[in-house]
Every structure is written in structure tokens, then in C-alpha cells.
Amino acid sequence: xxxxxxxxxxxxxxxxxxxxxxxxxxxxxxxxxxxxxxxxxxxxxxxxxxxxxxxxxxxxxxxxxxxxxxxxxxxxxxxxxxxx
Amino acid sequence: xxxxxxxxxxxxxxxxxxxxxxxxxxxxxxxxxxxxxxxxxxxxxxxxxxxxxxxxxxxxxxxxxxxxxxxxxxxxxxxxxxxxxxxxxxxxxxxxxxxxxxxxxxxxxxxxxxxxxxxxxxxxxxxxxxxxxxxxxxxxxxxxxxxxxxxxxxxxxxxxxxxxxxxxxxxxxxxxxxxxxxxxxxxxxxxxxxxxxxxxxxxxxxxxxxxxxxxxxxxxxxxxxxxxxxx
Numbered sequence: 001x002x003x004x005x006x007x008x009x010x011x012x013x014x015x016x017x018x019x020x021x022x023x024x025x026x027x028x029x030x031x032x033x034x035x036x037x038x039x040x041x042x043x044x045x046x047x048x049x050x051x052x053x054x055x056x057x058x059x060x061x062x063x064x065x066x067x068x069x070x071x072x073x074x075x076x077x078x079x080x081x082x083x084x
Numbered sequence: 085x086x087x088x089x090x091x092x093x094x095x096x097x098x099x100x101x102x103x104x105x106x107x108x109x110x111x112x113x114x115x116x117x118x119x120x121x122x123x124x125x126x127x128x129x130x131x132x133x134x135x136x137x138x139x140x141x142x143x144x145x146x147x148x149x150x151x152x153x154x155x156x157x158x159x160x161x162x163x164x165x166x167x168x169x170x171x172x173x174x175x176x177x178x179x180x181x182x183x184x185x186x187x188x189x190x191x192x193x194x195x196x197x198x199x200x201x202x203x204x205x206x207x208x209x210x211x212x213x214x215x216x217x218x219x220x221x222x223x224x225x226x227x228x229x230x231x232x233x234x235x236x237x238x239x240x241x242x243x244x245x246x247x248x249x250x251x252x253x254x255x256x257x258x259x260x261x262x263x264x265x266x267x268x269x270x271x272x273x274x275x276x277x278x279x280x281x282x283x284x285x286x287x288x289x290x291x292x293x294x295x296x297x298x299x300x301x302x303x304x305x306x307x308x309x310x311x312x313x314x315x
Contacts, residue, residue, distance in 0.1 A: 030180050037209055038183040039202040042195050045187055061184040062143060065175040 005052075005074050009067070012051060016044050026068030052078065090163070090233060092240045095153035097140060099162065103153055104135040106165040110221040113260045115293040122291040123201055124194040138189050145169055146178040147220040148185055154240055156224075156233050164224035164233045168241035170249065171256075172214035179212070201291060207283040208292065210258050210299045217245050217255040217304070222266070234266070235273055242307045256301045260294035267300070273307050275300040 006024065014020050017035045030036040036044070048070070049055055054077040064070050095103060108131065112118055120131045139150040146152075152167040171178055187195060198205075212218055219241060224233045238255075246252050257270060261280065282296040289295055 029175075030177060037206060038179040038186075039199060039205055041180055041183040042187050042199055045184070046192075046195070058141070058143070058184065058188040061188065062176070062181060 002071055002075050005071050005078075008051065009048070009071060009074070012044070012047050016040060016047055024067050026066065026071065028067040029065065048074065054078065089158050090236060091157045092154055092237055093157065095150050095155050095165065097150065099153070099155055099165070100136050100139050100150065102155070102162045103139055103150060103165055104132045106153075106223040107135055107148065107221045108132060110223040111293075113263045113293045114265070117291075117293040119292050123198045123205065124190055125197040126190070126194050134189050138185055141185070141189075143181060143185050145172075145174045145176065146182040146185065147218075148182060153221075154237050154244075156228075156237050158228060162225075163228040164222070164237060166222035166234065166237040166241065167220045168238075168245060169218055170245065170252065171212045171216050171218050177212070177214070178218065204283070204285055204288050204291065207285060207288065208281055208295075208297045210279060210281055210297055212256060212258065212299075213254070215252075216301070217242065217252055219255055219257045222257075229265075232269075235269055238270075238273060239307060239310070242304055246304050246308065252304055254301050255304055255307065256299060258297060258299050261296040261298045262294045267298075270300060270302075273310060274302040276302065 010024050013024050013033075014022050017033055017040065019035070022033065030041070045056065045061065052074050054074065056073065056077075060073055064073055108118055108120070108128065111120060118128050118131065120126070121128050124131075135148065138148045142150045144152065146169065147167045149167065149169070152169050153165050154168070155162055156164045169178065174181070219238050222234050222238065242255055256278070257275060259266060261267075277298055278301045279299045280296060286295070
């Protein structure tokens with residue numbers, strides 16, 4: 001499931017940050033992407049929530065230090081939705 | 085003497101109204117323009133309500149955090165306040181933490197309004213250096229201005245943080261260039277200009293109190309020497 005999430009996230013990152021050469025890695029942070037600032041972060045989170053049909057709580061957002069944490073967060077959310 | 089009357093202490097939940105007022109007035113930088121209102125297209129009254137909720141949620145690593153504030157009191161009256169944190173200490177930049185907080189607490193339709201203005205706002209974006217002490221949202225009530233209260237609060241932050249974090253070398257402030265009074269006061273603590281960014285788009289003045297932002301920085305040891313000198 002993580003690979004599927006990563007593939008979809010790759011596409012989201014390319015669109016949100018308007019960089020089609022961008023390839024996400026698990027270690028990637030906002031410091032690694034030039035256009036990833038406080039405002040584009042809103043777009044990123046809103047797009048991720050919309051595309052994966054999930055909603056993050058604030059403590060989940062704060063806990064995500066890199067893209068790997070984001071992938072894990074999305075996968076966990078999808079698992080809990082499919083189990084309910 | 086005023087020095088004997090000033091009590092600087094940690095902020096507590098009962099200060100939340102004053103801290104929201106502090107953040108709003110610090111943002112305005114002696115103008116009538118509140119960027120939270122203009123960017124998110126939301127009334128100042130509503131901004132204040134939201135800021136109070138955010139402050140009480142107490143998310144560290146950014147300026148909208150109650151426990152990041154010190155409050156100066158004179159005769160039991162709140163006179164001024166200032167927030168501080170170590171940039172990137174948790175592994176996330178303060179701008180991303182703050183963005184998460186705002187995303188969570190501001191209404192979704194107002195977040196969209198802010199996103200529509202990103203083409204203007206990115207022109208005034210300055211980057212904070214990880215591992216430095218950040219000083220933000222500093223404000224003193226009008227009747228207490230001119231008594232060095234802001235600097236006293238900042239020095240207290242510098243002293244507190246450097247005692248717990250001996251490796252801390254620099255303190256930074258990001259502010260509007262036009263705030264001459266504040267800049268003059270900060271220079272007394274050794275703050276010097278590090279970087280400056282100016283928007284070439286005049287529309288920025290529709291939403292922001294200034295078209296120029298500056299990042300100033302001081303050496304922590306130098307500040308502590310000033311503090312010892314004035315004791």
C-alpha cells in the first residue's frame with residue numbers, strides 16, 4: 001500500500017509545486033523543495049486529504065517531519081477506514 | 085524606578101486575551117493593516133477569537149504558542165510580551181508548524197482566500213535559520229512604550245534559552261523595515277541587518293503593512309554581556 005501511496009503522492013507533489021522533475025523520497029522535507037512554503041503547504045495538505053479522502057488531525061500533521069511520515073500517515077488512515 | 089517595577093514572567097492561560105492582542109498589534113507594526121485579516125479575508129474580531137483558541141492549543145516551535153511567550157507586568161498590569169523558540173528544534177520549520185496550525189483552526193474558505201494571494205506573499209518570504217533563537221510578536225502597550233520593556237523581555241528570553249541551550253549562538257527577528265522605533269530599540273541589543281526583501285508589486289500594500297521585510301540577527305554572547313552591564 002505504501003508504494004501506491006508514494007506513487008500517487010509523487011503526482012500530487014509535481015502538481016502542487018509545479019515541478020514535473022520532482023521525485024519524492026521518504027527523507028524529503030520542505031527544506032528540499034524550493035516552492036514548499038507556508039502557503040503551498042495549505043495546498044499540499046488540502047490536495048492530499050481530497051485525493052486520498054482522509055482528514056488529518058492537528059496532532060497528526062505536527063507529527064509528520066518528512067514525506068515518509070506523510071506516506072505512513074496516509075496509509076494508516078486508509079487502513080483504519082477500510083477496517084471500519 | 086521603572087526597572088524595579090517590571091516583573092517578567094512566563095505567560096499563563098489567563099494571559100490569552102492579552103497575547104492575542106499582542107500578536108495582532110505586532111503584526112500591524114504601527115499601521116492599521118492586519119495581515120491575518122487581509123490575507124484570510126476575515127474580520128479582526130474573528131482573527132482574535134481564532135488566535136486565542138490557537139494559543140490555548142499551545143503547539144510549540146512557532147510564534148502562536150502560549151508557552152513561547154514571556155509577559156512583562158508593571159504593578160500587576162500586563163505591559164508587553166514577546167514570543168521565542170529555537171527554529172527547527174522539532175525537525176519541522178516554524179513556518180510549516182504554523183501553517184499546520186492555521187490550516188487546522190482557520191475556516192477552509194478563508195484558507196482558500198490566502199492561497200489565492202500566494203503569488204504576492206511569496207515575494208516577502210524570508211527564511212529563518214535552523215538552530216537560532218527566534219524572537220517574534222513583540223509588543224508593548226502604548227502607555228508603557230519608551231521604557232526599554234521590549235528589550236528587557238527579549239534579554240530574558242535570550243538568558244533563559246542560552247542557559248538551557250549553551251550551543252545557541254544567534255538570535256533572529258523578522259520584521260517590517262518601516263518600523264523605525266522597533267529597529268532602533270533592537271539595535272541596542274546588537275541586532276544587525278542580515279537580509280532584506282522588497283516586493284516590486286505595489287498590490288502587496290493592499291494586504292501587508294509594508295513592502296519590505298528584514299531579517300536582523302545578534303550574537304547571543306554579546307547580548308548577555310549587555311545584560312550584565314545593565315544589571
